[in-house]
Amino acid sequence: MSRLPFYFIVGFLLIAGIAMSIHRHVQFEIPWIPGEQRQVWEIEAVITFDALDGPVQVDLALPTHQAGYRVLTENTASSGYGLAYQADEFGRRAEWTIREAEGDQQLYYSVQMLVSPDAQAPVQTAPTLPPTIEWESPFNSAAEQLIDQAWDRSADNATFARELIRNVNGERQDENARLLLGENEPAQLVVRLLNQADVRARVVSGLMLEDGRRRQTLSSWIQVFAEDGETWSLFHPLTGAQGKPENLLLWESSGNAVLEVQGGTNSRVSFSMMTHYQPASAAVRNHNSNDTFLNFSIHSLPLEEQALFQTILLIPIGALIVVLLRVFVGIKTSGTFMPVLIALAFIQTSLATGLIGFLLIVAVGLVIRNYLSYLNLLLVARVSAVIITVIAIISVFSVLAYRMGLNAGLTITFFPMIILAWTIERMSILWEEEGPKQVLIQGGGSLLTAVIAYLAMNSPWVRHITFNFLGVQFILMALILLLGNYTGYRLLELRRFKPITEEDKPS
Template sequence: MHSRKPFYILVALLFLAGVAASVYRGIEHNVPFLPGEQVQSWAVDAKVSFQGTGEPAEVKFSLPNDPAFEILVENATSPGYGLTIANDSSGRHATWSVRQARGQQDLYYKVTLVPTGKTQVIAQAEPEAVEYNWPATEKAAAEQIMDEVWSRSATNLSFAQQLNKSFNASDRSQNIELLLSGNSAANLFVQMLNSKGIPAKKVNGLFLEDQRRRQQLTTFVEVYHQGEWLLFNPADGSQGRPDNLLIWDRTGKSTLDVVGGVNSLVSFSMLQDTRSALATSIDVLKNKDALDFSLYQLPLEEQSLFKGILLIPIGVLMVVFLRVIIGIKTSGTFMPVLIALAFIQTTLLTGLVGFLLIVAFGLMIRSYLSELNLLLISRISAVIIVVIGIIGLFTLLSYKFGLSEGLTITFFPMIILAWTIERMSILWEEEGAKEVVVQGGGSLFVATLAYLAMSATWVQHWVFNFLGIHLVILAMVLLMGQYTGYKLLELKRFKPLAGE
């Protein structure tokens, strides 16, 4: 007797591979596990304005590069300007250029962002602190502040926290007041941290608030600690990242540089919106060129075709379960699956009525053909032609009476209907009308359950967006194929053998 251990190992591997692939796609590619999920998106407009001096102008503007937000769409409006968007050692930036700029100049940049939930900023490499050379008038005061705060700290992080607290204390020392009178809080914070060998840099962030206009960037400070950049706001003494903060520029340099112009200014407007989580995931994958071997890279017509094809395994699973485990008899093995596919196009009630009418008329005509003693091929061919005629007749009658639902009856598989009529006719002759009702009713019952499963929105979402689910279905079908016990409907038949 062959061991079943390899078989069970195969089933387990298929099941685990299918689940793992589906979970990976949901987590890594942010594909929603349930249909209809929505995500918040932000549309941010940046307006760059300056006065042209009549000379060639070049405008360099830093672009957002924040792991907490994914860029879906970005574009720029700059009539008459050349535009280049680059990503190099100085970060992402847009560069506008023109041979001559005179008078008021307005350039626009628009970006659509969605939150990713990744608020941590991981450093690519360990940075070095650039020591600051203090002016003679500030050196003594700065060293006294740093020594005092250093004595109250244990680590680089606690030094930054204590220093930030000192900047915003209600009873600030005279030394801090002196230094802040000639320096901004962010600059002073970075200079003191770097003087102690702690890497720190200024970053510019934008607070996202719905329907706000003419907003300016806010300066923050990022402090390096154990491979991660932590955010501080020396202006108000806060630490950590607000949920609605977008880090616009992390280069530590100027966000906007204008050559050939004066009085430059950048302002921001923003608007919050909701969009489909699935559409957002697809857009992100397209931007990353990660749609290879994905059904979404196919034309829409082929995608629509596959959405129907990928439902067949669900119907097959229902048929195997209902026949092998429950014990329901059907006319044909997988005919209910094809009928269920037709029900998806016709709706359930219209499909049931149409199926019963076609089969009933077909059986009447088939009974006449049986009296002609035709060969099997000729008889089947005649039944096919008759079925086509019946479908055409019902379609015309539906149109005449204004029953638009009846027009969908053409989605029924004609060849399968012809074979069903032939099989039921032979069954009637050999087993009687009762067996025809049992198998015909069983087929409709299985087709109805398969339709209910295949038409469920969440099922259609899973089988198309999580292809690994088909490996799970295959594992379940193989497992049920090894079942050799009693079918549930047979228990009643063998009940007398069990006694009282």
């Protein structure tokens, strides 16, 4: 029979598991190592205005995912106001409304931004050129001269914008620039001149992030699109410096107003900010990204179910350990996967407490099971009696531990009672058929396997990888399939060849 389909399935599982894990790490920045720290900025915007004793509507532009930053969480505080979030091709906005308000008003918006060097800026559509607004004389000739001078010194839209900013605000500022600046803001003037030269550009608003700063305002930046309308460059409106500073957060990038207030006057928005570090796992858990097939994540479940799956996803690790030790090493165990369940109990109880509890329960259970064998009961009745016995033993040990002040002994209840009952039954039959030596061999092998599985499953790195990268389950499946195809000698069986090697040695 051809083994090609088998190797195809194994290869597919390996490739799928590795691809899913790498995708989650690269695309969603899930760390490989637990305990990794990420920088997070907490920013609070305070909106203040005077309400005119009537209905009020307040619109505030909100930040979005962008190059270097991702939105984690956001909250608002606005007593008595209705709140709605709006999103369209121009960005995101928060809208507060109230039927009647009077006097000083304050609205709060806070957001957590994750510093993410690998985050990419969303695709932005170049703005359409606004209708041409004719300059009045003598402003028209001054504008044309500034455009002509910068155009001759440039090679493309970006260099044209840089030269124009230098002509308006830089060292080459002349009477024409000063004349136009008397009637226009620097950033708005540069954008108007760029649009007049058929260069698509707009004014965007950014926040310079500095730890511990309070009552900061947004600064204006000029976004200039290339001839293809897809790539763009950012310029400082006064210095002409090109590029986005690392600590600049673009708060509004569509060219619209940052704050609009209807039904109020004297409106303004100020910002306070501070930075801190938090575990990368917590940052990822708060990540506002939609689940897709490749981003299939347990984090979308409620916390109670997440805690349950965090333990369940460790079982394949224990299964791999059992397969390795039984198929490749040759260790004998009492029951196929009983050591995995015992290892899970060790995780709940701690290793020392679990070992002592397991040995006590099995030892006492074997004594009682030995008595039951003289009653000649049927198998079902005998196993049921053993189950009740195990429950009684666990109850007695728990009460004694509590009375003696040994709180760790209370965790013995985490042991799987049905599995313990079957273990006692199997060991008792093994004792009767093959003697105490085989009981010690299989019982000791089971404990050794359970301890090794516990050490692997309880590793922080293993728990982190299995919980955050579900593709690892495909990899484990492929490895188990490969081990299941092994038909060679087990390591412990090589002892049979020791006499042969001794005979071959020269005397």
